[in-house]
Amino acid sequence: MASWFRRSRPRAEAPSLTQRDAAVAALRVDLAELTPPVEHFLGQCAALHMTFFEALSHATANAPRIADKDALARVCDISLRRYLALVAELERHKLDRTDVMEPHLIGVEEFERRTQGADWHEQVASAHVTIGFLTDFWMRLAGGLPSPTREAVQAALSEGDLQSPMHRIIEGQIAANPRLSSRLALWCRRLVGDTMLQARSALVFHGDHAREEAQIEPVFTELIAAHTRRMDRLGLTA
Numbered sequence: 001m002a003s004w005f006r007r008s009r010p011r012a013e014a015p016s017l018t019q020r021d022a023a024v025a026a027l028r029v030d031l032a033e034l035t036p037p038v039e040h041f042l043g044q045c046a047a048l049h050m051t052f053f054e055a056l057s058h059a060t061a062n063a064p065r066i067a068d069k070d071a072l073a074r075v076c077d078i079s080l081r082r083y084l085a086l087v088a089e090l091e092r093h094k095l096d097r098t099d100v101m102e103p104h105l106i107g108v109e110e111f112e113r114r115t116q117g118a119d120w121h122e123q124v125a126s127a128h129v130t131i132g133f134l135t136d137f138w139m140r141l142a143g144g145l146p147s148p149t150r151e152a153v154q155a156a157l158s159e160g161d162l163q164s165p166m167h168r169i170i171e172g173q174i175a176a177n178p179r180l181s182s183r184l185a186l187w188c189r190r191l192v193g194d195t196m197l198q199a200r201s202a203l204v205f206h207g208d209h210a211r212e213e214a215q216i217e218p219v220f221t222e223l224i225a226a227h228t229r230r231m232d233r234l235g236l237t238a
Helices: 019-032 038-062 066-092 097-115 120-144 149-157 163-176 180-200 209-233
Strands: none
Touching: 019 120, 019 209, 038 066, 038 097, 038 120, 038 149, 066 097, 066 120, 066 149, 066 163, 097 120, 097 180, 120 149, 120 163, 120 180, 120 209, 163 180, 163 209, 180 209
C-alpha cells in the first residue's frame, strides 16, 4: 500500500489541453488496462451504488433536524437516480441485474459495515468521504470501457450534486459544535484505507506487478489529493 503514496513522475502536458484536463486524461490512460469487463464493471458499480443509497437513507432517517432530513432526502434522490442509470445500462446490455450484482454484494456490504460510523455525524462524514472518493475513482476507471458504455457510466456518475449538500451539513455540524472537528477529522482519516481497498478491488490485474503498480500509483495519488481538498474545505486535516 505504501507504493500508492509515492510522488509520480511529471507528465508532459499536451498543448491542446489545460493542465487539469491533461492530468485527467493521463489518469484514464493509466487505468484503462486494469478496467474490468463491462459485466463485472457494471455489476460491482451498481452494487456499490445500491449501498450508497442505503447508507444515505439511513443517515436521512437519523438526521436530528428537518433541514438536514430534507437535504439528505435530496441527496438520496440523486443517489437513486445514479443507481437506476447504471441499472438501465445493465439492461441495455441485456444483463440480469441479480446475476451480475450478486457476486459483489458481500464485498460492498462489508465495506458499508466498516465505514458506516458510530453516530449520525460520522454517518454523514462517511458518505461524504467514501462517495466522493469512489465516484472520482469509478469515473476514471470507466475510461477503459468501450463507447457508448463509457459515456453512459460517466453520465450516470455525474448526475446531480451529492457533495455540496453533505459538505454544508458537516460544515453546519462543526459550526454548531466545534468539538466535533477533531473527532470527524480522525474518523475521515480512518476511512481512507478501507475506501482505497474497495477501489482497488475493482481492478483487474494481469500479472505484471511492477508495471501495474506504476499505473495505479498516480491514480491513487490524485484521488487522495482530491480527498484532501475536500477535507481542507471543511477545516479537517486529511
